[in-house]
Amino acid sequence: MSVAVDDGVGYEAQSLASEAGPATRRVVVGYGFWIFLLSDIVMFSAFFAAYAVLAHATAGGPSGMQLFNQRSVAIETGCLLASSYTCGLMSMAIGSRRYGATYLAALVTFVLGAAFLALELKEFAGMIAIGAGPQRSAFLSSFFTLVGCHGLHVTAGLVWLVVMMAQVSIKGLTATVERRLLCFSLFWHALDIVWVWLFTVVYLMGVLS
Numbered sequence: 001m002s003v004a005v006d007d008g009v010g011y012e013a014q015s016l017a018s019e020a021g022p023a024t025r026r027v028v029v030g031y032g033f034w035i036f037l038l039s040d041i042v043m044f045s046a047f048f049a050a051y052a053v054l055a056h057a058t059a060g061g062p063s064g065m066q067l068f069n070q071r072s073v074a075i076e077t078g079c080l081l082a083s084s085y086t087c088g089l090m091s092m093a094i095g096s097r098r099y100g101a102t103y104l105a106a107l108v109t110f111v112l113g114a115a116f117l118a119l120e121l122k123e124f125a126g127m128i129a130i131g132a133g134p135q136r137s138a139f140l141s142s143f144f145t146l147v148g149c150h151g152l153h154v155t156a157g158l159v160w161l162v163v164m165m166a167q168v169s170i171k172g173l174t175a176t177v178e179r180r181l182l183c184f185s186l187f188w189h190a191l192d193i194v195w196v197w198l199f200t201v202v203y204l205m206g207v208l209s
Helices: 009-020 025-054 070-095 099-129 138-171 175-208
Strands: none
Touching (some): 025 138, 099 138
């Protein structure tokens, strides 16, 4: 039977941890929001997998090569990527406490995001008008689910941005408001990353195939 001898290092580490206390609210909120974003990425991954399986299941209906307007999609992509840049400018303005620059960058981000959404809705309406709705084939069902889910996220982001600017105008750039704006920025950039994959897999590969 052996007896372990403690050299005091374990007790010292526990003492330091107890003195440091729990993580700050900023760290906890950031960690929790990253978990949310990762769960969202998992959901989009499932939609991408479903689309990859059903991309050629057109049931005799139109394919992506016949439906997709590359020029319109390129403009959509440009709007969303530009909004990511202006969102970054907004984060920098928040860090330096420049209210005017924060409002301006937020406004441009909102306009670019709304333009992206309007072009996407126009694309959906045009497809449905010619009978290429989600019920036409498995391909179109997966397309509308994947792209529509991303569009719903963009819509939620635009609403979130309006609410946050209202909070900035009422409460100022308090620690709580700044944390929420940081979470919004992470969310918006994540949507841009998802769209780059969506643009590549759905639109570029769809036309090439």
